[in-house]
Amino acid sequence: MFESAAEAISYVGPERRTRGNDLWQLLAAVLDEVDYGLMLVADGGRVIHANHFARQMLEGGVWLEIRAGKLKALNPKYQVQLLDAIVAAQHKDARTMLNMGVEGAAASGLSVVPLPIAVDSDTHTQRPVLITLQRSQLVEALSVGAFARAHNLSRREEEVLGCLCAGMKPAAIAQQLRISEGTIRTHVHNLKLKAHCSSMVELVKRVAVLPPIMTALKAGPLVSQ
Structure with missing residues (x-):
């Protein structure tokens, strides 16, 4: 677990890392080792961390993209579903699987998973959730x-x-x-x-x-x- 959830949620890039964030850096390094697209996002879809595989999958922005630090679906309908799933994970511990895509492109999926990370009482930011991106094939x-x-x-x-x-x-x-x-x-x-x-x-x-x-x-x- 992070030294504090507020520290973890406030993190937006390498320039914000400090010695007090050693556990966060360790978690980010672990996520980067995994051969699945994984992202930690906070309220409103703000991306705390996207591992190497997730960034690779999002290159080109066919159905998802990271814009202004936030995860966004290119289709407005799917964007609403994505934000609803994040809120459900944060407030109701609900796990959601979404299938999304754009016209003329193959549909892709993702899962939104709640994480048991407590938020400090003096912060207004909600706890982060884990988003896993569907693999393109069974074996990479x-x-x-x-x-x-x-x-x-x-x-x-x-x-x-x-x-x-x-x-x-x-x-x-x-x-x-x-x-x-x-x-x-x-x-x-x-x-x-x-x-x-x-x-x-x-x-x-x-x-x-x-x-x-x-x-x-x-x-x-x-x-x-």
């Missing part, structure tokens, strides 16, 4: 890369694994990688042997349950148990 590239390193996969085997995790069939993978379907099936066989899996479904599940850590590929070789 970082997880595939981490799994590949842990099991000493070749570059081609990693490519095949990534395609499997994206839901592609062997024939489609062969066409995309411009190799024969028989070669793809050989790679899949080798993948199952190296990962000690009995099927492609089990293989994909093994990757999907990896901890979603952003720096998994920066920390050196991984050890698989």
Whole structure:
């Protein structure tokens, strides 16, 4: 927990950090390590912190953006729903899932989650809430890369694994990688042997349950148990 909720809520950027905010800096660093889009927002949608993955997802502003320090939906209807969900989380401990998008673009979703952080009695700012952004696919590239390193996969085997995790069939993978379907099936066989899996479904599940850590590929070789 922060040293005080007022300190945490008043934070708006690196220039506002002080030694008294060590716990806040630690929490922000933890959020930045997670391979999901996560944001802490306060009243009115004011963004306290958006992790690296959230900022990456919001680049281009297709359905959400951070404008003047606040999280905003580009569609006015969704903006009302977003603000209502934040208020419900702050005052009623309500969890809300929202599906939103804009015409001509794929719909995306987010969850608004209440956090048990008390607000100092002398502040008028409400407690922050956690917003998680929907992942674009079941297994992200970082997880595939981490799994590949842990099991000493070749570059081609990693490519095949990534395609499997994206839901592609062997024939489609062969066409995309411009190799024969028989070669793809050989790679899949080798993948199952190296990962000690009995099927492609089990293989994909093994990757999907990896901890979603952003720096998994920066920390050196991984050890698989």
